[in-house]
Amino acid sequence: MVQAQRRLRRPVGTGGGRPRRRVLLTFLLPALALYTVFIIYPLVSAAEYSLYSWSGNRQDGFTGLSDFHQLFTKYPLSEQVWRALGHNCLFFIGTMLIQTTLGLAFAVLLHKSRRGKRFLQTAYTLPHLVSPIVVGYLWSIMLNPQFGAINAALRDVGLGALAQPWRGDPHLALPVAIVVNAWQWVGFPMLLFGAALAGIPDEYEQAARVDGASSWQVFRRVTLPLLTPVLGIVTVLTFIGTFNVLDLVFALQGSQGNPGFATDTLGLLFYRTAFQNPDPNAIGQSCALAVCMFVLIFGVSLAANKIFRRMEDRLT
Template identity: 55%
Template sequence: MSAITSRRTTRTGIALSRRAGMVFVLPALVLFAVFILYPLLTALSYSFFGWTGIVRGGFTGIENYVALFTELPFSTDIPNAFLHNLLLFAGAMFFQNTVGLGLATLLHRMSRFKRFFQTMYTLPYLVSPLVVGYLWSLMLSPLFGPVNSVLRAIGLGDLAKPWLGDPATAIWVVVIVTAWQWIGFPVLLYGAALGGIPEEIDEAASLDGAGPWQRFRSITLPMLVPAIGTVSVLTFIGAMEAFPIPYALGGSQGSPAGATDVLSLLFYRTAFESGSSNAIGTSSAIATLLFLFIFGVSMLITWLMRRAERRLY
């Protein structure tokens, strides 16, 4: 009888724990449903209808999606904006996995002022991207910006130019500013991952004659795969959803001449500035495609990184 009673008590305890867990999780689920799931499903439903202003018309199927790839200006703006999103992702990944990882490694080996430098590198990440974008637009002003003033003062006046007014340099300014603001995130994440690697492994490899680069390549880097996967997924999501910095640096039109245009700006223009009678249907189609692409690629990156992680053990 005691064994049966013990089992019943265990089951009752598990059931109560699950109920208690659901009570704590329920507020988050409600917020997710109201602010995330409901808008997503609403946008999806809107994309299958024609609209006249804010009045919903009849069911149109995939006509709004077809229009994105067959009608102007979408047939030219979408590839251009999509390319810029990919450039943002590539640029951010390059800086985070080179400069960010390098800074995290240096800080990990420091004994003094470590927290200070971690805080300094993280501060831009904590500032609103819109504020960061406007500050950099002032710094890069060809009339009174300090960047061109410093170049002229040190004898490099030939390099001074209207950085945000030249289509050849504007998108790279967006890439660099975005990477600069995000650099604090991988510094913190890689720093935490480096702190979790047992020092005994590195010391054993050093005693076996492995040099610093060999130890980093064969021991440290493989053990950072989970952190690299997290950085990759979040960087991809952030780059594909980028709006504040491109908006602050190039405006809603992606100036100059669409050189700083991204998909979120295209969505914004279509929904609020196009003047189209079917703005709701078309912009909802853009939002739905963007979500599906982000979700699909994020799942693919996660799967690849988990597969690489399993190979290590």
């Protein structure tokens, strides 16, 4: 009788409580096939193409690391690569400072709020659901110096002196792109921080209050360290996103990273090298750049992940 009951309690499609391999493969193979076709195959193809010399679309012969050497020695690529890399670093730092700070602040405020919480969460997250290229074109219209909504609003409130050619000033173009990017993605860290705050037991704050800690001390000494795992996720994903940025900057400033390459990024440089490059070896050079971007992003992401894992281990 007991054995019969145990058989009835066993989940369907499992043997001895363990999922069968065929069931696992049935669900995993479609995702694995899509991942292989759209991720693994292009990566392997780019790595292979970067080792050959090209004449237009015709593969000439194996050249080893010659395409990589051209990236850092052949003008103008040798100058554009380092400039674009610097802009990507600034893009990441600026986005982290604005997006993460505001996302955490919104999460803390909404965590303590009861009225309008769902509405505000939805409002902050909506830009995240819009395509970056659509966001870029919308902001390019709003930032237009003649008829844009930003300058018009400044003039209407008597602050016409602050009206600027936001996208045309080399000193303002990159900060403006960073602000637009942070505005679009601020809802993402807000949701992650909000979920993490909901998982922190209230007893921790109550114990700190009993010991005489102020609100700021509770946040700094108790809440913030417990948010380290989420902060690590936000940092790594923001790094990956900002070092792959292309569509938003393309919509705002064009493929040249205007004005005067002031907003040029590695993604835009890859696009120009692949599709607007008069050099017959454009495929080899662009694939070499793509491989370098992959190695940089993958390596830094792994290193950052290990650093945050060690920080998490210290908390336990």
